[in-house]
Amino acid sequence: MTEVLVAVLLLIGSLLMLLAGVGILRMPDLYMRLGTSTKASTLGLACILTAVAVHFAQMGVSTRAIAAVVFIFLTAPIAAHMIGRAAYVVGVSMWDRTVFDELQGRREPTPSESPDEIANREDGHPASRDGRTPGA
């Protein structure tokens, strides 16, 4: 019975991983790739690590597996958020059929920029730091 449960968890987990791989290759822009790959791979890894915990059923291993799941659930969204924000600040373009951009013109100031510099940005796209022109 344990083996069957482990087998099912492994299959679900690796299927989600495969979906993350397909998503990261097929999605049209960075932000969608980030969303699909992070969500699918987090859940997939949680399933696989639960399979490890069930399979060994020892105090030491199972505790570590559960701790790893908790850690992944805490850190994966943070990492994804940081990359997404960095990409937006740097000006990675969105898919041309994106409907709207909630952050347009409302980006919080970076420390090196004064508020009127932000107000003067005409396209709502962040100027790069240190006053350099985009693309320089």
Place this chain on the structure above:
Amino acid sequence: MNGYESTILQAALLAAALMLTAAFLLAFLRLIRGPSVPDRVVALDLVAVLVVAAVAVQCIAADQPVLFDAALVLALVAFLGTVAFARYVERSGRDD
């Protein structure tokens, strides 16, 4: 451990290994292609998660709980690496 249940587990391990390999290939394709640096960082992050998963699967296949420590450490390092890359990209300015 009875016969057909362990056969099911062996089949599931094989299938999991194959699917993870396919996912590795797709992630590496994005890593090679990725038009901007953040794309590559996302792909690299996925590769790190896939390595953790592959080590966990191998740990069940070989029945060696010791291997799991490697997966745990790798998960910790991968998060720090991703955060460091994000800070680097944010500081380096527009470069796509």
